[in-house]
Amino acid sequence: MLKGKKIGLRARHEDDIPILLTELYDDPVNSSRAEGGPWRPITPGTNDSRLVPDDKDQSKVPFSVVELDGGTLVGSANLWGIDTHNRSAHIGLGLLPSCRGKGYGSDVVATLCHYGFVLRGLRRLQIETLSDNYAMLRAAERNGFVREGVLRSSAWVLGRFMDEVLLGLLAEEWKPDTPS
Secondary structure, three states, X not given: OEEOXXXXXXXXXXXXXXXXXXXXXXXXXXXXXXXXXXXXXXXXXXXXOOOOOOOOOOOEEEEEEEEOOOOOEEXXXXXXXXXXXXXXXXXXXXXXXXXXXXXXXXXXXXXXXXXXXXXXXXXXXXXXXXXXXXXXXXXHHHOOOEEEEEEEEEEEEOOEEEEEEEEEEEHHHOOOOOOO
């Protein structure tokens, strides 16, 4: 397990899946804002790639996010779009509604940066988020991500187009907080 200050990133366990399904993916509003595509229900027991990791897919590394104190599941995180030639990847995360506003998001981003830069040897990490996702924008900027641009009206979300903010961080700009 990768450890941050408050959270740990570990492999997805089978008993995480029903919780993530119910708390994150069965919610049309949350899912529509996070997925980049139209919401659709996920059948329980399915092998949907958003929930069930495919160990053969080298372009994505999914984690379950747990509290360090007690090991309670608090969300999901991943490095996706991993490009080994250009040594870059994207960061994504979703916290259970009851676990938001506790500083976990910044800790998840910091721990994913450690994983990407130190363990994977990547040079660039990138985040795309809706322009009104203030929690993610704060978590990214607290970890040194720089706003590189706005993708105007690029996301169709709940019946309207929204802007997305593109943020990037290079390995040489990263100031690690030394997760273990």
